[in-house]
Amino acid sequence: MRLRFRRRADRRTGGLALALLLAAVASALSACEREERNFRGIPRAASTGMPPVRQTELQPGPPVRNAPAYGPYQENAYGVSQGKTLYNQFNCSGCHFQGGGGIGPPLMDADWIYGSRPENVFESITEGRPNGMPSYGGKIVNDQVWQLVAYVRSMSGLLRKDVAPGRSDDMQVRPQEQSTDKAKPVQSAIPKSAELP
């Protein structure tokens, strides 16, 4: 885990849950800090034991097949529903709304600019993306990022129906994740960044 500990004093009103989360982040970070010193200079993938995360089909030399999709909570209804709560608490909903998008792109459709695999979505959340996706790395503990990943993927029907959320506490604004048909992921032809002259 890359270390990033320049948190501004985030002011907030309400949301005790968030305060607890941030406290958890702080302790997780201090644990990582030691590790970061030990592993300085070692490539990220190696230090985390993750296979490479790719954004493209094209590879130099003979293509190495992607490892099968992985990531915790993809088959865990509890984790997905936690992810849904976090999705609103971390204000993902403020930019992506309930999946239809607004400031950020839709998350309930088939289009993925940066990849639909769990590890791609993990990176979208932690690293941020250049055209306005904030980098949540170091602000949410990894376990909760994986819960968010699982929930985000359920929005376009990529998880099993019995795992995806079947109800909302708030005003009904979209078909439930459970009844959303699986949208076969396609790489978005026009990422926002390519719209510029």
Place this chain on the structure above:
Amino acid sequence: MPAKNFASTRYSSLDQITTDNVKQLQLAWSFSTGVLRGHEAAPLVVGSTMYVVTPYPNLLYALDLSRPGAPLKWTYDPSPVLASQGVACCDLVNRGAAYWNGKIYYNTLDAHTVAVDSRSGKEVWKTKVGDINRGESITMAPLVVKGKVLVGNSGGEFGIRGWLTALDGESGKLAWRAYTTGPDKDVLIGPRFKPFYAQDRGKDLGVSTWPGDAWKIGGGGVWGWISYDPELDLIYYGTANPGPWNPDVRPGDNKFTAAMFARDPDTGEAIWTYQWSPHDLYDHDGVNELVLLDLPIDGQVRKVLVRPERNGYMYVLDRATGEVLSADPYGFITTSTGIDLKTGRPIAVPDKAPQTGKVVRGICPAAPGTKDWQPSSYSPRTKLLYVPHQNLCQDMEGTEANYIAGTPYVAAMVKMYAGPGGHRGELTAWDPVARKAVWKIKERFPVWSGTVVTAGDVVFYGTMEGWFKALDARTGKELWRFKTGSGIIGQPVVYRAPDGKQYVAVLSGVGGWAGAVVAGGLDIRDSSAALGFVNAMKDLPQATTKGGMLYAFALP
């Protein structure tokens, strides 16, 4: 300046194009901006050059009007930070530039103001005025008054603290900054402050009308229009909605959000204020245009300002004192029953107040109000105000609020739909003296473009399907139309080119909050997308596609 004059009338005294010959209007030339987001700007004509500001990435193009086809002279690229796209609530728009003393001034999405040499296209100065990590962006067109560039921030959906800032036009240095919320010394309230209504008098109301420190993240941006009266030497501008939208977390009047100020342009001192929507419940920003007119009222000519307000009322205020002279509905309203002229406060309908965890239905007007940013025009010949606006209602629920700097702070779920009649847009010709609509045009989609009116008694405006239309200013009869490539949400302008001919120009390129469903490629299955506007615009993707293009028309 985009509003044509300090009084913001958008009236052109050119009269070559008339109600008789406008049907012969032809496309003279066009220009692709190469940008696909919502084009809300007014092209600016200075001498023989036209200046066009695009949505993010906020390019400035200079076109040579003295040569056939208006070829490109130069392009200036301010290279705004990419991440600023994440802090713009409602598409990546820009409302245009202003000219003063050989320089073009405009704002960039990443909260900078730039001055560009109008001849060479070289940057003269660039000043950082806000911080995207606090949720600040800028979309408004600046106004230059007495050598000061007036600029305000956007970000009422991001927990910003609103301000209006004056920069020195030559150096770009900060002259003064007036906050919307906070202690009097930050709001620039001093001995000269004399608001008309009692509720606006008192010490540090920008703090005491909020719970705790909520004023620090209470919104009240300044992203709309500024007018100036040189005789009274006062500038006028409105302040945006309080944050978050969910009103439960901010009991109190939330001063001075959803309000307006009259200030001294040299020092920024507040002279008076008036609050359109105390403790705003519906995102009814108070930033629309303020048209400065001298009107006969009760047999006496008075210096007034006319304001088609988001909350649904057409206000006429005495612009010297801030007294409300009249306020009449110009659209369908369920949230209030009128404005109490004694106190200046709206008479609220308690049933329509949104609450945490409860869905309130049939809120009219919806969050964008009866009218949003799209500016009106006024003709001294017909004595009518031509008001482009929408006809929308909504359901709304307050949700839990979490402030995390740099992310949205809205805490509400909204779902908008067409108001009574089923049409979503209207153009109303309003008589501010008789206080009534003289005629109305209905449009399928919100009329999100500005209007302009000429001495030939022709009104121009555009529709979100892409039609650019000319109307008879007296009757509202349609006289001419032209189909542009994309929906129109820009501000049409009228000018005389070096060839002596009268032209009318407009940017086409759908987007903005109303057009976000197309500009952002949003998914219409989520009714709450784009703050609930998508629900009302599900058929827009069938009606138009994106793409920025400038069109200039003239008689043959």
